[in-house]
Amino acid sequence: MSKLPSLEDFKDRNVVEGSAYYDVDQREAPTTGMEKFKQVVNRTFRFELFIGLWVVLREMIKFDIHTVSYPAEKLPIGPRYRAVHEMQRLWESGTERCIGCGLCEKICISDCIRMDTRIDENSRKEVTEYTINLGRCIFCGYCAEVCPELAIVHGGRYENVSEQRAHYTDFNDMLTPMDMAISGKVAEYPGFGAVTPHEDERIKTTPLAY
């Protein structure tokens, strides 16, 4: 084809001679006995089979193993991954970030968040009960998105198997440990839409350009 077909050419789905669509690598099937014979001889003496043998042997010698032995080593996951929730504390003071506004409970589309609040003696709102039923949670991320205080976020813990359903609601598992919060070891949640680190280096030119 002399020039690359334009988008308009591709929109014409009437496949005829000279249109943008054409059959890729479609060879004539041999019809006569002699042609069939020639094809067999050709294929046999080009030693096509040995090319395949060489390819797999080369890979074996190179020994470039791509296996991730999973329980022992794990692939890193992106910061936008939505796994089991984490309840954040404030740095240094260690106070729970949750202000008990109840937005997450309201927005949860699978109805798996329950919270109970009261007004404490300083007339501040205090969260007394907070449970997420992870057995029901569909990990949509609405709760983390709606949270005004970045108190509930999604962590990277994706191995959530348990022998008991009760374990799926344990608030203390999700809450940042106090010592980590005080020593400032908790990474600040980058928020929704955060890009993976080093993402710029991994961006490649689209194949269409070359």
Place this chain on the structure above:
Amino acid sequence: METAYLIETVIKIVTILLVFSALAGIGTYFERKVLAFMQRRLGPMNVGPYGIAQVAADGIKLFTKEDIVPTNVVGPIFKIAPVITAATAFMAAAAIPFLPSFEIGGYVVNPIVSDINVGILYVLAVMAVGFYGPLLGGMASANKYALLSAARGAAVFISYEVITGLSLLAPLMMVGSFSLIDLNNFQIEGYWMVVYQPVAMVLFLIAGFAETGRTPFHLVANDHEIIDGFGTEYSGMRWGLFFIGEYANMFFYAFLISILFFGGFGDGSVLGAFALLGKVSFFFFFFLWTRAAWPDVRPDQLMWLCWKVLMPLAVINIVITGFVMMF
């Protein structure tokens, strides 16, 4: 018959049985490792160092699994079929010299159970009988996939018996003996048989893939079409016997090719013995290698290859050999 001879023979039989049953297990380990490396995987890694004890784990699993005989099967035939496969594979080994003869404390040991004068004929005949395993097992299983596999097996094995026989005829004409020891000794003075008979070697190798049911011709138990073929209804050690039979056959076929076409154990020195083991290892590796590289062919293509390509080639090879020997 002397007692010493009897004891020696029994010891040989038991040794072959034990060694090749164990080798069948280790063969599965190597198959998984080789296939994994060729596909850039690691293969079994967790049981023992580098997964070497995976064989033991598989063995324990096979031995302790529940033995299921399904409701509608033809009981006695269903039960005897795996035994036929395994037994004939080991019976075929009786005429194969596994190593050159050696001396232990002044007592000469020939590592062949019986050097009968129709050696190679006996080996091929008994290996051919082994095909009753898949056939009877498939037909007795009351399962349509097993039945399909039995039908395919019948077609493939009978067709490729022809190729095995015809391809071997030309080398046998040159040697003038059926004994595998004579065939081995023929290659001591001259070159290896593959130099005289390259076409016969290629045909015999191709037929070997069909006879052992290895990958390019793996139609008898083609997982993606007919589940496990004749093995579909089998479980536990009955299936294990099919498995041992298949792998033992692979080893024996590797021995046959090495002895017939690639010089065997040569003049019988220690070096020759190790050379034989090296050749056998290579051909066993070749069975695994092709499995990683080549796709399966269709049953009709297999028949086409047998009757329209390989058989004429084998016959032409015999005719040319005959003419060359005559003049």
